[in-house]
Amino acid sequence: MLSERFVINDTQWALMEPHCFGKKGDPGRTGGDSRVFMEAVLWIARTGAPWRDLPAEFGNWNTIFKRFRHWVKADVFKRIFDAVSGDPDMECVMIDGTICKVxxxxxxxxxxxxxxxxxxxxxxxxxxxLGLTDALGNLVSFRLMPGQVHDLRETAEIIEGISCKMFLADRAFDANWLRETLSVSGIIPVIPPKSNRKFPPEFDNHSYKWRHLIENYFQKLKEFKRIALRACKTDQSFASIIYLAAATINSR
Incomplete structure (x- = not known):
């Protein structure tokens, strides 16, 4: 019997099922049990094991891997993540980056x-x-970058179109262009200034303490060993593993 860590509960499945490929009535061939397939991918994500070591109870590992790649290319896992995440609490957002060894x-x-x-x-x-979370610390969106790249490189893209009251970030995000962009949108930057600023801007230190929520979220993500130690060759596959892991975290 599988551990509860690898099982999708009924509430989660009710949200995920409409976005799965291979359902009865879908064009093309009807796939195997999508719930079992999703739990197989979740097992790989949680354990970090090679696909060849997938337990036989899930079915043929190569068939499951090929189905995974088909869903990856069709952005199914992204749609599942969006479906289960619901309406984020955008009173404030938090941004940070975390490194994963490959x-x-x-x-x-x-x-x-x-x-x-x-x-x-x-x-x-x-x-x-590079992750962006809502006020509750749940993932809203993310970007993948080479490990040596500064967090600010993808920040403009990830915050495009967001609407919130406050933007929480550490001093790595203390950049004039970012502060100006946020101010134009009516968002209060809660970012501690770098030590080399001649005229350091003030920030709400009390609100800043809530930034620990995004760090907590990264810890939850890295409980999935396939994320803590990246074993996916393509960024598409790696992003899909993150979307599935985040979907299970956000919908708990």
Whole structure:
């Protein structure tokens, strides 16, 4: 019997099922039990094991892997994440980045490391996840970057169109252009200034303390060993694993 950590509960499944491929009535071939398939991918994500080590109770590992890649290319996991995440609490948002080491099995994709959001940082071969969470600390969106890239590189894209009262970030995000962008949108930047500023701007230190929620979320994500140690060659596959993990966290 599978541990509850690998099982999708009925409430989660009710939200996920409409977005799965291969249902009865869908065009093309009807797939195997989508719930069992999702739990197989969840088992891989949680344990970090190679696909070949997938327990036989889930079915043929190669068939499941091929189905996973089909869903990856069709952005199914992104749609599932959006469906289960509900309406985020956008009173404030938090942004931060976390580094994930890349296993040798996660290297070797066509186009080289840079084409798959993999780079070299102090930690070796790494990928960075830049995440944006809501006021409750639940993931809203994320971007993948090579590990050595500064968090600010993808910040403009990830915050595009957001509407909230406050924007919480650490001093790595203390940039004039970001403060100006937020102010134009009516968002209060809660960002401690860098020590080299001649005229450091003030910030709400009390509100800033809530930024620990995004750090807590990264810890939850990295309980999935396939995320803590990236073994996916393509950024598409790695992002899909993150979307599935985040979907189970957000819908608990």
């Amino acid at each position: 296993h040798r099995h996660g290297q070797g994709a066509k186009g080289g490391l840079k084409s798959q959001a993999i780079g070299r940082s102090r930690g070796g071969i790494t990928t960075k996840i």
